[in-house]
Amino acid sequence: MSWKGFFEGIQSFFEEVAFAPFEALRSMELSSWWGANVMSWLFLLIGFVAFIYWMRELKAINERGEEDRSQTSHSYLG
Incomplete structure (x- = not known):
């Protein structure tokens, strides 16, 4: 495993797992002000x-x- 693979793994974790709730909130942004905030x-x-x-x-x-x-x-x- 190279350093590049290590950092790409961290990137993948945060983009697909850790920030998933925020992605759901961002999709709700246009439909509801309360939901967006x-x-x-x-x-x-x-x-x-x-x-x-x-x-x-x-x-x-x-x-x-x-x-x-x-x-x-x-x-x-x-």
Whole structure:
């Protein structure tokens, strides 16, 4: 097996297997705006849920007082 064959195998995998769902979405693009943007909505939803989770964790840490808020908490600040 040569390096060329190795890289052609990677190309074949991604073109025919890994990106198959995106090809299906691209074929749906002209028929429905919602269908064409389903991945964008999915990523937006994941980001929103992660943001809410992170804000709740920060609030819980703040309420427990675990964070050192003094000005010299880091050596480069003092």
